[in-house]
Amino acid sequence: MLSYSLYAEVVLPLPLPRVFSYAVPEEFVSKLQFGIRVEVPFGKNKRYSALVVDLSDKAPEGYKVKPIINILDDEPIIYPVQYQFWKWIANYYFSTVGEVMNAALPAYLKLSGETNILLSPLFHDNFEHLSEKEYLIASALKNREEFSIDEARKILNQKTVMPIIKKMLDEKVIYLHETLKEKYKPKKVLCVRYAEPYLSDSSKLAQAFELTKSAPKQTETLLAFAQLSKTKSDIRKQELYKMANSSAASLNGLVKKGILEIYDKNISRIESYDEDLAQAHPLTQQQTGALQEINTIFQEKNTVLLHGVTSSGKTRVYIEKIWEAISNGGQVLYILPEIALTSQIIGRLRQIFGDEIVVYHSRLNNNERVEVWQQVLAGKPIVLSARSGVFLPFQNLKLLIVDEEHDSSFKQFDPAPRYHGRDAGLVLAGLFKAKSILGTATPSLETFLNAKNKKYGLVKMPDRVGNILMPEIVLVDLKKEAKERKLQSHFSSVLLDAIKNTLEQKQQVILFQNRRGYSPTLTCNACGWFSECKNCDVGLTYHKYTDNLRCHYCGFQQKLPHACPTCGTQPLTLTGFGTQKIEEELKIYFPEAKTGRMDYDTTGGKTGFEKIINAFDAREIEILVGTQMVTKGLDFDNVGLVGIMSADQLLYFPDFRAAERAFQQMTQVSGRAGRKKKQGKVIIQAFQSTHPVISDVINGHFIEFAQRELAERKAFDYPPYSRLIRLTIKHRQYQQVESGAKLVAHILNRSVQGKVIGPAWHSIPRLRNQYQMTILIKLSRKKGILAHTRSILDHAIVSLKSQKGLSGVRVNVDVDTY
Structure with missing residues (x-):
């Protein structure tokens, strides 16, 4: 029997509740260290790449230990602080370290x-x-x-x-x-260099030219190479062909004569910045004051809320703090809610920081993600990323910037771990003792409360750059417009007149409607039938450009029926409106205007967002129709008008945060108007025109809105005054879901130190052919209660799985489900 002197604890990228021990063969003992990947056997005949997280000379007791098969890395791919962060994510968000590893590592670093x-x-x-x-x-x-x-x-x-x-x-x-199987493959190019002895002894080059006397093309190619080699160390074949105006035959001749040689060189897939760097704009008086306040607060606190109105110049403040962090050898993580924002910000930051900055997001391919990971591991100073950037392997993080910190896109919903990018980022910054800036024009209520309670510092920037006035906001009562027969489809007379005037002034228009597609409902007026997804309990949305009905949850599609499938009545009625319908109707009212659309359907592919944003920035689009994507911090200098097509859709949503989200979205999209030259205009269309949230948006009363909303939350014990956990119980069979949910709720009600609400059927009772019920758990924010609740919930899930017929029931846990 083999004996071993060293044992390794490893994490596998699987949803398993613990780490696993493996014996280290003698030939690997000197090479093994924390943070490298090893090949291990798991189960009967599977192999995985696992991550070493601990080493011990004590053999685990109670079972036979399998040996490590191979070592996959020479150097660690994470540092101990990353593993500490992973464990925090797993504990707080009720997941496993294996699930966190699976979410954190690029796909090509996880081998199975x-x-x-x-x-x-x-x-x-x-x-x-x-x-x-x-x-x-x-x-x-x-x-x-x-x-x-x-x-x-x-x-x-x-x-x-x-x-x-x-x-x-x-x-x-x-x-x-x-x-x-190793999935990551470095990108290689063929380069040319001198062969020996010419590489090490340049005095012998005269002999090389003697060898090419009878071949003029080879001489020209060699001369071109000599010229290029004066300024470049790695010369690509194509560069040489272009310089010498020659072909492969000339180069191959020089290779055969032993003068040149061809070799592979690994190159980065990450695009480099080759243009001249620019100086940042001079700081305004408001920006200078904000920086001084931030620096003063950072002497006592680690986190600052930078509450600046739209177009107040918050990015310029970020730039100054980034310079400060990287000048001291630190790294900076700048996270944004969505990829939609990155193309504009990347352009601005690269003009100043050049190749010091790298971008990380879901639209990079798998090889590119590995290369970004490697660059950050090597100390790349600035990372611009969506929420997943918190998992990158920083070694000296000094500054975290969370732009548009209020945005719901920072929350990961599926799969586990269901973390919040802003909150996780603050914990990561805490592990590095780094400073954090949370920037927004519309703070989330939890961040605002933390600032109010002095947990965070608060710095305000109440004025726009250049003293441009905040946009004029006009409220249109759609009930009155309809009564006076001025409403044309979904456009009020006020909005149509304003669009016309804006276009005449050669300015651009943004129209916001937070629903994609053409029409969300197809119904029969005779029998009440409506189009419904076969896999989900939701209606199908009509998409006119593809002339089909589509489910926005599972992707199911079907052709548009010409008659009612139930009673045969013709025609069927389309009700409601989405971005496609608005775009189509604009072409009727403004046939000469160039229109564009920015929603999930038009922004597919790696550069989908960028193409639309660049076209609008270049004024190739005069009217841009969009969903919530157009509300997110985009900066255009020629937008004279913003139209909010239906404020009611934002306000009347079954969510305790509906009012907060509506205020944020309306304020943010309003901020796209009149940012650079003169005061812009915003038109809000609503049937419920007396709603207090609309009044707060019009008057810019964030404090009044926040105080009223916080008072309601406190009265009904909702976040940020409590902690909310949502359990979603799923199965393909209706009865199993109901039985499983009742069992889990019964166990929780007996032991949880909080309020258990439910079970109740989900707002979408069936999704992707899975029935689902929900249970809400409200907990106080006292220390220790979350860990106690997890132990009870783990017990409830084990009890559920042990019941006959219920082993296949899934329980998804979402902590801070908002």
Whole structure:
């Protein structure tokens, strides 16, 4: 029996509640260290790349320890502080460290086993008894030695191959072998350099030119190379061809003569910044004052809320603090709620910081994500990212900036861990003892309360840059417009006149409607039928450009019926309106205007956002229609008018934060108007025109709104005065969901030190063919209660899984579900 002197604890990228111990073979002892990946066996025959998080000379007791198969890294890919952060995320958000690892690491750093097929040594080329498909696999293996099951599918041109594989295994024609496949591949280019002895002794180059006397093209190519090598160390083949106006034949001739050689060079996929750097604009008096206040607060506190109105110049303040952090050798994490914001911010920051900045978000491909990870690990000074940037391997984080800190996009909903990017970022900054700036024109109520209670510092920037006035906000009562028959479809006469005047002044218009598609409901007026998704309990939205009905939850699509499927009545009625319908109607009212749309349907692909934003910035689009994407901090200098098509849709939503979100979205989108030259105009259309939130938006009364809303939250014990946990219980069978939810609620009611509400059917009772019920748990914010609740909930889930018929019921836990 083998004995081992060292044992490693590793984390696997799986939803498992603990770490696992493996023995370290003697040949790996000197190489093994915290934070490197190792190849380990798991289960009967699976292999995974696991992360080493601890080393010990004591063997675990009670079970036989398997050895590590291989070491995958020379250097760590995370530091101890990252693992500490992962453990906090797992504990606070009721997930596992394996789930956090799975969310944190780029896909190409998480390797899982691939099953390969090999010919058995017991098979002696006896093909006679094989079927046609078995023969195809066996003969392919004779030529290739081994291949994956996916490749077997391609060879047979069919999806189901396991019955054939199993039969060949039984007949000992083949055997299976589990391997771990490295997915990340560095990008390589072919470069040219001098071969020896010319590389180390330039005095011998005259001899090289002697060798090319009879080949003029080779001489020209060599001269071109000599010229390029004076200024560049790595010269690409294509550069040389272009400089010498030559072909591959000339270069190959020089290679054969031993003068030049071709080699592979790894290059970054991350685009570099080659333009001249610019100086940041001089600080305004307000920005200078804000910086002084921030610096004073940072002497006592680590977090500041920078509450500045839209277009007050908060980004310029961030730039000054970024310079300060990186000048002292620190790293900066600048997180934004969505990729929609990054293209404009990237442009501004790169003009100042050049290649010191790197961008990380979900639209990078898997290879690019690995390269960003490696750059941050090596100490890249500035990272601009969406919420996932909190997982990057910083080694010296000095400053965290959370721009638009109020935005709901910072919250991860599925899959676990269901973390909040802003809150997790603050914990990460705390681990580094770094400073944090939370910037916004419309603070979230929890952040505002923390500032009010002196937990955070508060710095205000109440004026726009250049003393531009805040936009004039006009409220249009749609009930009155309809009564006076001035309402044309979904446009009031006031809005249509304002659009016309704005276009005549050569200014641009933004129209905000927080619903994509053409129309959300297709109904039959005769029998009441309406279009519904076959997989979810939601209506299908009509999309005119594809002329189909589509579910915005599961992606199901179907053709538009010409008659009612129930009673045969024609025609069917489309009710409600989305961004597509607004865009179409604009072409009727303003046929000469160039319109564009910015929603989920038009921003697909890596550069979808950027193309629309650049087109609007270049004034190729005069009227931009958009969903909540247009509310998020975009900076355009020629927007004269913003129209909010339906304030009622924002306000009357079944969520305790509906009023807060409505105030934020209306204020933010209003801030897109009149940012640079002159006062802009905002038109809010609403049927409930006397709603107090609309009045607060018009008057810019954030403090009054926040105080009223906080008083209501306190009276009904809602966040930020309590902690809210939502449990979602799911299963394909209705009865199992109901039984499982009642069992979990019963256990919680007995032991939880808080209020348990439910179970109740979810607002969407069936989603992607899974029935779902919810349970809400309200807890006080006292220390220790969250950990106590987790232990009770873990017990409830174990009890649920042990019940006959309920083992397949899933329980999703969402802490701070807002």
